[in-house]
Amino acid sequence: MPGKFEKKILILSDGKPGHVNQSIALARHLGRPFETVGVHFRNRPFKLLSYLLDRVGVYLPSLLRWDPPGGDFCAVVSAGSETYYANKVLARRFGVPAVAIMLPRGYRFDFDWIIAQEHDRPPRKENILVLPVNLSRVEPRGIFRPRAGERYIAVVVGGPNPVFGFDRDRFRQALDAVFACFPGFRIVVATSRRTPADIEEEIDRHPFEEKFIYSRDPVNPIPDFLASCEYVFLTADSTSMISEAVTFGRARIEIIPLPARNRPGKYGRMIGSLVELGCVHLFDGRPGTADRKIDLAERLGGITICG
Numbered sequence: 001m002p003g004k005f006e007k008k009i010l011i012l013s014d015g016k017p018g019h020v021n022q023s024i025a026l027a028r029h030l031g032r033p034f035e036t037v038g039v040h041f042r043n044r045p046f047k048l049l050s051y052l053l054d055r056v057g058v059y060l061p062s063l064l065r066w067d068p069p070g071g072d073f074c075a076v077v078s079a080g081s082e083t084y085y086a087n088k089v090l091a092r093r094f095g096v097p098a099v100a101i102m103l104p105r106g107y108r109f110d111f112d113w114i115i116a117q118e119h120d121r122p123p124r125k126e127n128i129l130v131l132p133v134n135l136s137r138v139e140p141r142g143i144f145r146p147r148a149g150e151r152y153i154a155v156v157v158g159g160p161n162p163v164f165g166f167d168r169d170r171f172r173q174a175l176d177a178v179f180a181c182f183p184g185f186r187i188v189v190a191t192s193r194r195t196p197a198d199i200e201e202e203i204d205r206h207p208f209e210e211k212f213i214y215s216r217d218p219v220n221p222i223p224d225f226l227a228s229c230e231y232v233f234l235t236a237d238s239t240s241m242i243s244e245a246v247t248f249g250r251a252r253i254e255i256i257p258l259p260a261r262n263r264p265g266k267y268g269r270m271i272g273s274l275v276e277l278g279c280v281h282l283f284d285g286r287p288g289t290a291d292r293k294i295d296l297a298e299r300l301g302g303i304t305i306c307g
Contacts, residue, residue: 007306008071009034010094012078012086018134018240019079022101025137026077026115029300035073039066039086050085051106059089066090074306075099081106097305101135113303118273119239119266129303132273133294134240138248144188144210144221146228153178153187154225154251157203158237159194163267164258166235168198174256175206177285178233188229190214190221192238226251231287239270246279252291254283 009027011034013020020036027034041047046063053060064086076091078084079101088111091098097112103120104111109128116122118132146152155178160166179187189203190212200213212221222241225232226249233254234241245253255271264271274280281288 006072007074008032009306010069010071010073010076010090010096011036012039012066012076012083012090013037014039014078014080014082016080019083019102021240022079022135023077025135025296026099026101026300026303028137029135029297030303030306032074032306034077035069035071037067037069039064039078039083041065041082041085047082047085054085054088054107059085059092061089061093064089075112077101087111099303099305113305115300115303117239117266117270119270121269129299131294131296131299132277133243133246133270133296135296136240136244136247137296138223138226138244140223140227141220142224143219144212144224144228147186151185152209152225152229153182153185153231153233154222154229155187155189155208155233155256156222156225156235156241156245157189157191157195157199158235158241159192159196159199160261161194161237163260163262163264164235164237165261166196166199167259168202170259171199171256172202172205174233174283175202177283179206181285181287182231185230186210188212188221188225190225192241193218194237223248233283236267236271239267242270242274242280246274246292247294247296249293250291252287252289253280254287254290255280256283 009032011023075097077099078087084104099113100111101115103116114128186209188210189208191214232251235256278292281290
């Protein structure tokens with residue numbers, strides 16, 4: 001791979017985009033080329049065994065399945081419980097630093113670096129870098145192209161999860177309020193793979209300038225929204241969407257509250273912290289002025305893993 005550096009970061013993937021994308025974001029923030037390989041335990045008992053083996057410092061490649069990585073690596077980076085034991089195995093094999101993204105609960109916190117989120121309440125250790133949001137790197141791709149001279153508002157809609165549900169009537173009221181607050185603006189919308197059909201129907205009932213409905217056209221215009229819209233409204237169900245919104249662009253960020261199924265937990269802690277920082281505003285029928293951004297590149301400046 002051409003570039004300034006020959007050595008690559010080896011990224012281990014458990015197949016979950018929300019995990020592997022954080023590892024890729026780290027590589028890009030550090031300006032390093034990377035190679036991504038899939039990794040899994042051969043069976044669930046082996047995963048349970050890995051917690052015990054890690055306690056005594058035993059690392060057995062035979063517990064794992066992975067695509068053979070090739071090349072010269074300077075670090076191993078991964079996120080997700082399926083990857084942390086493999087991270088230590090391969091870091092030892094290549095003689096390079098092991099970097100865990102998110103708090104690797106159940107394993108010893110003896111990685112060279114752990115990049116953890118504040119909402120997970122990590123311990124304070126010299127090798128743990130605590131961030132107020134998830135790792136992300138936002139790069140507009142021109143999927144959404146605003147017209148010159150127009151002013152835009154964006155609405156980004158997720159879907160139900162174990163913490164939050166979606167209520168069509170409440171969602172309708174939120175959309176009605178957004179349209180009422182911004183007469184004369186062009187209002188655009190994007191949904192996710194988790195957005196329910198009845199919420200999509202409600203979106204179709206509103207006069208959006210442009211719609212990106214994931215079930216019909218699976219594209220991601222959110223980076224373009226953040227680059228070109230004056231306000232971006234986000235439903236409260238995705239820490240990754242919120243993290244992107246408060247680390248890129250100049251848009252003011254509004255969080256659309258959702259009915260809680262369980263205690264908000266990490267979602268509530270993260271949103272509450274971002275409200276205090278002035279990064280987001282909880283939409284209550286009137287827009288706020290929260291537009292402070294978190295500079296992840298600056299916060300990652302102390303990470304030295306490739307010399």
